[in-house]
Structure formats: structure tokens, C-alpha cells
Amino acid sequence: MRTKSLLLAKNAPRKSTVAILEDPGGMKTETFAKLQARLPERIVEEAIRGMLPHTSLGRQLFTKLKVYAGPNHPHQAQKPEELIVQTIPGGNE
Numbered sequence: 702m703r704t705k706s707l708l709l710a711k712n713a714p715r716k717s718t719v720a721i722l723e724d725p726g727g728m729k730t731e732t733f734a735k736l737q738a739r740l741p742e743r744i745v746e747e748a749i750r751g752m753l754p755h756t757s758l759g760r761q762l763f764t765k766l767k768v769y770a771g772p773n774h775p776h777q778a779q780k781p782e783e784l785i786v787q788t789i790p791g792g793n794e
Contacts, residue, residue, distance in 0.1 A: 718747075742768040 716733040736743060745768050753759035767774075772783070 741770045 718731045718733070718736050720729045720731075722729065731739075733744075746763075746766065749766060749768075750759075750763055753762055767776075
């Protein structure tokens with residue numbers, strides 16, 4: 702399955718994700734808001750997948766990526782720190 706993920710802060714209400722399946726009539730679209738409510742980690746995964754090389758090395762690297770929605774994860778022994786991402790520069794002032 703191929704997916705395309707489009708993400709811009711001010712255009713998020715108009716954006717959608719397209720999944721193209723192999724069977725006839727298999728084009729499925731989902732709005733950004735619905736995808737964010739259903740699978741918020743998928744948005745980050747698709748953004749990172751687009752930044753990786755589109756070769757077998759990129760696919761291998763992507764299998765090592767772990768994204769969790771929320772602060773709970775099974776890696777408590779590593780003491781990870783929270784990362785605050787500001788999508789709009791100067792937007793929180």
C-alpha cells in the first residue's frame with residue numbers, strides 16, 4: 702500500500718491522506734483531522750519516511766523507528782526527555 706501524507710499547520714483542515722490499494726475502486730481518502738484522531742503517530746511516521754532515502758536502506762532504517770502517541774511507552778529504563786515541537790515559529794508568544 703502506498704500512502705501520501707500532507708502536513709502544514711495553517712492548511713491542516715484542507716489536507717487529506719490518500720491510500721491507494723491494489724483492487725479496483727481501492728482509493729481511500731481520509732482527512733487530516735480524522736487521521737490525527739484515529740492514528741496520530743502515523744502523521745509523524747509518514748513525515749519521517751519522506752525524509753529517509755527511498756532505497757532498501759531507508760526501508761531498513763524505518764523499521765527501527767518507534768513512535769508513540771502520548772507519554773506512555775515501554776522504554777522507561779532509558780529516561781527519555783520530552784521534546785516540544787513548535788510547528789509555527791513564534792506562534793506561542
